[in-house]
Amino acid sequence: MKHNNILNSLGPCGLNCSKCFAFKNGAIKQLSLELKENLGNFDIYAKRFVELLDELIFKKYSDFKEILNHFSNVECNGCRKDECKLFLSCKVKHCSKDQTVEFCFECSEFPCSKHGFDEHLEKRWLSIQTKMRKIGVEGYYNEIKNLPRY
Numbered sequence: 001m002k003h004n005n006i007l008n009s010l011g012p013c014g015l016n017c018s019k020c021f022a023f024k025n026g027a028i029k030q031l032s033l034e035l036k037e038n039l040g041n042f043d044i045y046a047k048r049f050v051e052l053l054d055e056l057i058f059k060k061y062s063d064f065k066e067i068l069n070h071f072s073n074v075e076c077n078g079c080r081k082d083e084c085k086l087f088l089s090c091k092v093k094h095c096s097k098d099q100t101v102e103f104c105f106e107c108s109e110f111p112c113s114k115h116g117f118d119e120h121l122e123k124r125w126l127s128i129q130t131k132m133r134k135i136g137v138e139g140y141y142n143e144i145k146n147l148p149r150y
């Protein structure tokens with residue numbers, strides 16, 4: 001059994017939920033909330049800055065704010081506690097339960113074709129799981145825990 005903080009962060013596919021933009025307690029959400037708070041009523045100033053500073057970039061502020069609001073309102077609890085909001089075709093979460101493994105590399109069928117991933121994600125899954133098998137889950141987690149997911 002791995003440490004809880006590892007299992008709360010890494011899904012059975014090995015992707016790091018804690019660095020996902022949709023993760024409720026993730027840095028992307030927390031920093032977006034902080035940025036929103038610090039921007040206050042910047043909407044008004046963004047409009048003024050287009051004229052005052054002749055900075056057309058501020059015309060795009062509402063688009064930026066829409067994304068910031070989106071990042072600030074996400075609510076996913078991670079793959080092991082919630083349903084994934086991103087990879088709707090993923091079969092790994094339920095399959096790994098059926099196979100009674102915490103990660104795919106521990107499964108006797110690995111590497112399989114049951115994952116439900118597209119080509120890009122399949123490559124990433126294979127590379128993560130192969131690395132985990134080589135250096136262990138804890139070693140893998142320590143290598144990536146402070147890196148961006150994207």
Ligand code: SF4
Binds near residue numbers: 080086
């Ligand atoms: S389960 Fe899916 S949406 Fe939720 S944090 Fe993990 S990768 Fe992101």
Ligand code: SF4
Binds near residue numbers: 095112
């Ligand atoms: S069958 Fe495939 S998707 Fe399911 S747990 Fe095993 S390796 Fe993972």
